[in-house]
Amino acid sequence: SIAADQDQSRPENPLQPISDNAATVHPELVLEGFHSFNIVRFGDEFHGILQIEGEFVQEKLLSKKYSCSFSGYSLLEIQNAIIASIAPGQDQSRLTKKSNNSLIQ
16 A cells, blocks of 8 residues: 655645655655545656555556556646546646546646
8 A cells, every 4th residue: 555654845735846855756645535536646746546446556557557547747737637537628728648548738
């Protein structure tokens, strides 16, 4: 499972950018259960995967084995992409496809 250790260098507001020196080499659960997605930080990217898909595995993400995932560089970007995916008609023009099932700006 993913450890949700509290890093003292993280800002109290999770929507604020996180400094480069706070990047993690281990998956970190940032937000659990956001519209049925878990949002994980890995390195300098954030990834949203469906909770029913289990824990985050980088190899599974890279091989596009998650049924639905979102990737980007901020928590807010992933939250917006998830909301847009469940609310058709929202403007997704600022997002471009990274792969068949993930988005990145």
